[in-house]
Amino acid sequence: MKKSTVKDKVIEMCQDCNCNYGKKSSSAESPLYGIGLIGAAFYFLPGSNGLSEWLWHIFQTITWPGFLVYHLMQFIGIGK
Numbered sequence: 001m002k003k004s005t006v007k008d009k010v011i012e013m014c015q016d017c018n019c020n021y022g023k024k025s026s027s028a029e030s031p032l033y034g035i036g037l038i039g040a041a042f043y044f045l046p047g048s049n050g051l052s053e054w055l056w057h058i059f060q061t062i063t064w065p066g067f068l069v070y071h072l073m074q075f076i077g078i079g080k
Helices: 006-014 029-047 051-076
Strands: none
Touching (some): 029 051
């Protein structure tokens, strides 16, 4: 009997739902997000002075879309 891994269990659970776990995405969102990451890196990283600032700017580079949506929803009045 083959020992099942966590990935196998997740794929098994996702077969009944409508999620795209483990499937290749052919949407235009992935390249657009990649271009946004490159742009954010050029925006945030040149101002880094030291390791702690560099790590903070890497975090900002990766998470800026989430902060943008959060503050946009707050501005519109949807968020808390």
